[in-house]
Amino acid sequence: MDVRHADRIADALEELVFTGQFNDGDRLDEIRLAKQFGVSRTPIREALQRLVASGIAEQLPRRGVFVRQPGPVELMEMFETMAEIEAVCGRLAARRISDEALAELEQANDLCRAAMASQDTDAYYRENERFHHTIYAQSGNSYLAGQALRLHRRLKPFRRLQLRLRGRLAQSMGEHEEIVAALRSGDDARAATALRDHVGIQGEKFRHLMTELRTAAQ
Amino acid sequence: MDVRHADRIADALEELVFTGQFNDGDRLDEIRLAKQFGVSRTPIREALQRLVASGIAEQLPRRGVFVRQPGPVELMEMFETMAEIEAVCGRLAARRISDEALAELEQANDLCRAAMASQDTDAYYRENERFHHTIYAQSGNSYLAGQALRLHRRLKPFRRLQLRLRGRLAQSMGEHEEIVAALRSGDDARAATALRDHVGIQGEKFRHLMTELRTAAQ
DNA sequence: AATCACTTTATTGTATACAAAAATGTTGAC
DNA sequence: GTCAACATTTTTGTATACAATAAAGTGATT
Known part of the structure; x- marks a missing residue:
């Protein structure tokens, strides 16, 4: 069971969003998530990119990544x-x-x-x-x-x-x-x-x- | 015109793949691309993640990212x-x-x-x-x-x-x-x-x- | 008190350093 | 010559350091 941190974290975050642990517009704080998952910002950022690509979150350049629950x-x-x-x-x-x-x-x-x-x-x-x-x-x-x-x-x-x-x-x-x-x-x-x-x-x-x-x- | 390097590079790579500059199975070498675009590996990796997410490339963990032209x-x-x-x-x-x-x-x-x-x-x-x-x-x-x-x-x-x-x-x-x-x-x-x-x-x-x-x- | 300019802080984006794993090369036995 | 075991090199994945920008705070002016 030797999977990349980034992938594991992306799956976890996806699950958290889908199960309603996050509300629409919530900012996904890189540093907080890094501490939470016990890794550095790098794999967190890769995971966030995946969420953005699949439309689960939105990225505002130089502002951050925000969860985007469909209305x-x-x-x-x-x-x-x-x-x-x-x-x-x-x-x-x-x-x-x-x-x-x-x-x-x-x-x-x-x-x-x-x-x-x-x-x-x-x-x-x-x-x-x-x-x-x-x-x-x-x-x-x-x-x-x-x-x-x-x-x-x-x-x-x-x-x-x-x-x-x-x-x-x-x-x-x-x-x-x-x-x-x-x-x-x-x-x-x-x-x-x-x-x-x-x-x-x-x-x-x-x-x-x-x-x-x-x-x-x- | 102040866009993130990663986004600019992802667009450029997408264009290169679409115009046939890469063949199916070609490995997208991070270091070579980094030199080519004059940036570090970090934005290159983000761009590659985007290509993978949109199905233009495939990622084999610990092996690299490879372009995936549809057959x-x-x-x-x-x-x-x-x-x-x-x-x-x-x-x-x-x-x-x-x-x-x-x-x-x-x-x-x-x-x-x-x-x-x-x-x-x-x-x-x-x-x-x-x-x-x-x-x-x-x-x-x-x-x-x-x-x-x-x-x-x-x-x-x-x-x-x-x-x-x-x-x-x-x-x-x-x-x-x-x-x-x-x-x-x-x-x-x-x-x-x-x-x-x-x-x-x-x-x-x-x-x-x-x-x-x-x-x-x- | 409200507002504007300015400073400080926080956060993102990028570069670099390091660790771990895979690919490659080398040597020696058969 | 082939193959296997080991050493070397490359490359990926992650951590950390730094730079650039946005957000927040501070204080002077009206």
Whole structure:
């Protein structure tokens, strides 16, 4: 386990930002972080560069690096983009998917359903991810799949919130089954629509949560 | 003009890689680059990190940073992804585009045609970019537009090659007009198809060039 | 008290020094 | 000549030192 400090720290900082340990606009103080991680400023700076490159933080020259939590508008845009990219993956996958992958999707769905029944949320999230990642891969375009994966990861913390809504899990399962059916039939337009709607609903639910929080705060 | 060395150098290196000054697998020697740019290793390392983050180079821990030119397969995947993303932008834009933007698209097309007539390739490329960038922006989703822009930039050097083919420019102009017509009519499916085909053809033409080069080399 | 010029401090960006690991070269046995 | 073990050199990764710039503090003037 001999990994570069900079990489380890970048992962740690990313996790801290994603889990809400930092607020939007917080300055990432190099010296403080250096002390905190027990290293010099050099690996810290490399880690910060990585955060900036992946859009998690913003750099103002000669001013510092600031965490940049996406606001409501940007989040909705990201969900819409995710919906469209998943739709594209589904459209391509409908024509290219293998029987093995179809079986894997159904297995993931079965395990999802079992996890829902036994209230095992970790297992649910894991199998849900496997479901989506399989579709990305079956687009037959590894570049596209990589892009989809990136955004999927970025939205992970926000998707979790929305999945906590009452009845959302069961609804989501139903959508998954429609997606598999579309893929199995090879109907690319149907697969695209099913996936776009599935992810689009996530965005809708999330927006709902946001406005509720907003009005509750007032 | 007081920009960080690291940023300036990252841009310069990116340009060097894009213009083919480096071959796939070339190691980016920190010390050599430091001498070359007249700075220390520190800003060079920051610049290299940026290249790695944007996928232009690859980092092997404790080994170095190596340029990573996309191969034929990855390039085709990138073109396919670009086609799909542009199709998405077009689909959304068909419902959201403003009259001003439609006028801008037509103006860009007019200037493109004029540039074609006067053999002004620089002007052609400029207006062609304006055309596509306008569509990205009119998707009404700035996150999606940003992603489209990124990939568009990445493919720029390869798109230029394909545009040199005999008759391709005129054909491309016709496709542009179909795109505008679709957007004007608000027919989202038609706009998506027009854009997907337009960019898809670019990929096809490019693949053609590649295989020709391949067979010529043998 | 508010504001402006000026000084001081803090922080970023860059250079250099050092440590650790990989690449390279050398020697000797077979 | 080939290969392996060891020594040397190079190169990466990190720490520290220094320079440049922005932020904060101080005091005089109105």
